[in-house]
Amino acid sequence: MKFSIVVYGAPYSSEGCLSALKFAESVITNGHEIVRVFFYQDGVYTANVLIAPPQDEIDISQAWGQFGIDHDIELIACIASCLRRGILDETEASRYEKRSDNLRAGFTISGLGQLIDASLNADRVVTFGA
Amino acid sequence: MKLLFIQSAAPHGSISAQEGLDALxxxxxxxxxxxLFTNEGVLQLIQNQAPDELGTKNFSLTFGALRDYGVSQIFCRQSSMQRYGLNASDCVIDVEVVNDDVIRQLLNEHDKVHNF
Structure with a gap:
């Protein structure tokens, strides 16, 4: 079965962000396919490479990025949500003349059309709320 | 493929409503x-909102464009409207007020649901 996963919750603030990762891992473990993971609203904070949690806690951002790279799964962070919340790749940081970018490797910033496309091309859309 | 967007957040307490509208x-x-507007989401439709003093955007005006975008099925949950003392005539756009049986049908007849 083809799944698309949507994440609205920020890491640490919302359990949904971590539950979504556990769900995504299970989807792969059970032999299903992930069309795309779309991070929207506060979910885009997951893509912040500057997150530095205490050493005895999971680095949720790092875990998501690594999951995307290991399984070659698209992790898309909505551009409108990202810009509002200060999640920038090199291109956007330069466009808005910000002093640094902070998008974690494994994530891509793209438009809301990717959410709709993910929805249309999956058998199931599973949303993890804030 | 038919998509159902459910708007259940109050308009200005969070950005959920506005970003949900963008997705729609x-x-x-x-x-x-x-x-489908349900729970606090029905408050998004109230006429004459003036959120400028809050510093938030009056995106309720955008609802007027929904039909131009081809979104012709606009529903409000009856029990939520009653809870907030609202009638269809209080809304910025024409809405169809529906009970929970109809909502059950809506959930069945749409292929995917996006909750905001």
Missing amino acids: LMGSAFSECSV
Whole structure:
């Protein structure tokens, strides 16, 4: 079965962000396919490479990025949500003349059309709320 | 493929309603979309909102464009409207007020649901 996963919750603030990762891992473990993971609203904070949690806690951002790279799964962070919340790749940081970018490797910033496309091309859309 | 967008957040307490509307507008460009306002989400439709003093955007005006985007099925949950003392005539756009049986049908007849 083809799944698309949507994440609205920020890491640490919302359990949904971590539950979504556990769900995504299970989807792969059970032999299903992930069309795309779309991070929207506060979910885009997951893509912040500057997150530095205490050493005895999971680095949720790092875990998501690594999951995307290991399984070659698209992790898309909505551009409108990202810009509002200060999640920038090199291109956007330069466009808005910000002093640094902070998008974690494994994530891509793209438009809301990717959410709709993910929805249309999956058998199931599973949303993890804030 | 039919998409149902459910708007259940109050308009200005969070950005959920506004970003949900953005997703709905994007969805309407690619597919047949309907929208259901429920719970605090019905408050998004109240006329004459003036959120300027809050510093938030009066996106309720954008609802007027929904039909131009091809979103013709706009529903409000009856019990939520009653809870907040609202009638269809209080809304910025024409809405169809529906009970929970109809909502059950809506959930069945749409292929995907996006909750905001």
